[in-house]
Amino acid sequence: GTRTMREHLRFAVCYWHTFCNAGHDPFGPGTRAFGWERGDTPLARAEARLDAAFEFFTKLDVPYYCFHDVDLAPDADDINEYRDNLAHMVAAAKQRQRDTGVKLLWGTANLFSHPRYMNGAATNPDFAVVARAAVQVKAALDATVELGGENYVFWGGREGYASLLNTDMRRELDHFARFLGMARDYGRSIGFTGNFLIEPKPMEPMKHQYDFDSATVAGFLQRHGLAGDFKLNIEANHATLSGHTFEHDLQVASDHGLLGSIDANRGNPQNGWDTDQFPTDLYDTVGAMLVVLRQGGLAPGGLNFDAKARRESTAPEDLFEAHIGGMDAFARGLEVAHALLADSPLERWRAERYSSFDSGSGKAFAEGGLDLAALAAKAGELGEPQQRSGRQERYENLLNQYLVR
Numbered sequence: 001g002t003r004t005m006r007e008h009l010r011f012a013v014c015y016w017h018t019f020c021n022a023g024h025d026p027f028g029p030g031t032r033a034f035g036w037e038r039g040d041t042p043l044a045r046a047e048a049r050l051d052a053a054f055e056f057f058t059k060l061d062v063p064y065y066c067f068h069d070v071d072l073a074p075d076a077d078d079i080n081e082y083r084d085n086l087a088h089m090v091a092a093a094k095q096r097q098r099d100t101g102v103k104l105l106w107g108t109a110n111l112f113s114h115p116r117y118m119n120g121a122a123t124n125p126d127f128a129v130v131a132r133a134a135v136q137v138k139a140a141l142d143a144t145v146e147l148g149g150e151n152y153v154f155w156g157g158r159e160g161y162a163s164l165l166n167t168d169m170r171r172e173l174d175h176f177a178r179f180l181g182m183a184r185d186y187g188r189s190i191g192f193t194g195n196f197l198i199e200p201k202p203m204e205p206m207k208h209q210y211d212f213d214s215a216t217v218a219g220f221l222q223r224h225g226l227a228g229d230f231k232l233n234i235e236a237n238h239a240t241l242s243g244h245t246f247e248h249d250l251q252v253a254s255d256h257g258l259l260g261s262i263d264a265n266r267g268n269p270q271n272g273w274d275t276d277q278f279p280t281d282l283y284d285t286v287g288a289m290l291v292v293l294r295q296g297g298l299a300p301g302g303l304n305f306d307a308k309a310r311r312e313s314t315a316p317e318d319l320f321e322a323h324i325g326g327m328d329a330f331a332r333g334l335e336v337a338h339a340l341l342a343d344s345p346l347e348r349w350r351a352e353r354y355s356s357f358d359s360g361s362g363k364a365f366a367e368g369g370l371d372l373a374a375l376a377a378k379a380g381e382l383g384e385p386q387q388r389s390g391r392q393e394r395y396e397n398l399l400n401q402y403l404v405r
């Protein structure tokens with residue numbers, strides 16, 4: 001029903017692409033005019049951008065948005081100026097949230113753009129940089145709580161290395177865990193009850209990123225005792241960069257009880273870099289929503305469009321169409337995933353594949369009731385196993401039938 005649709009389609013618009021990226025890439029400057037870039041001071045321009053952003057959210061009728069500290073507010077090297085700018089913009093955003101009913105899905109700190117972070121933020125070999133990163137994370141946590149943010153994200157943009165020759169990886173990862181634990185303790189102390197989310201990505205901008213993929217981060221969180229408070233924010237294009245499919249990394253996160261939220265863009269396996277395209281691939285969205293529905297939803301996480309309109313998309317309406325297309329793709333994906341689970345034989349077929357573990361010695365094995373010698377003895381009783389077809393084509397055909405219904 002419609003209620004279920006709304007519960008699972010917790011869409012968010014991201015501030016950094018939609019309102020801060022005019023189409024620039026490493027090879028050239030932006031191609032579109034924002035139109036709202038007016039005002040004599042950085043703060044005045046940030047306010048004009050905020051007005052445009054909330055007008056966009058409202059026209060699009062999205063429930064949520066996400067931001068970094070320094071895309072909402074002007075950055076400053078002076079710590080007090082940085083804090084004042086952010087506090088000023090948080091107050092303005094709070095008023096817009098009240099006026100419109102638009103909510104904050106998550107906040108975060110940008111610890112990757114400023115040159116001071118070129119060797120990392122929490123994993124930087126220079127303690128002064130680690131301390132400076134704490135200024136931003138503390139302020140961004142304050143901002144997130146003030147705005148009622150439901151999650152807080154860490155994408156470790158420069159947390160990684162370019163060469164192991166100059167890097168003590170173990171030491172940097174210990175510092176990373178220490179820093180994350182401090183952020184958690186601070187967040188809890190100021191009343192943040194949502195999830196902290198680590199966003200994996202295997203490469204770019206660093207040659208090797210520490211938060212490589214779901215499995216890597218799951219191991220890291222468990223090793224450092226962080227898994228109770230931290231979950232994962234899985235991005236489609238990051239999953240494909242690590243050689244996985246989107247649905248694979250979602251499933252791994254979910255199986256660890258760690259799937260917290262999704263950065264909804266398009267994982268294009270043809271690309272060796274992160275293109276942040278809007279999601280339009282229905283196989284991707286069906287696969288994603290199957291994982292989400294099987295785990296019972298994403299809340300308090302959601303579907304954040306961490307995506308930018310193409311550089312050659314320069315008309316103002318392109319930004320609307322891009323988001324609408326993304327929402328349609330996930331809504332269709334949800335409908336198909338729901339139907340596959342509710343009225344197709346998919347779940348029955350899957351359960352039947354494992355039915356030899358439902359009773360007798362198969363069940364005893366699964367529940368830990370056999371030792372290796374007893375297990376080997378069962379082989380004698382059961383005889384040579386029959387070949388059982390995986391019937392992959394049958395499942396793929398079923399999915400296609402539901403896609404075109």
Ligand code: ASO
Nearest residue numbers: 108153155199235263306
């Ligand atoms: C921008 C990155 C994205 C991440 C976001 C949050 O492109 O992957 O989700 O910042 O820091």
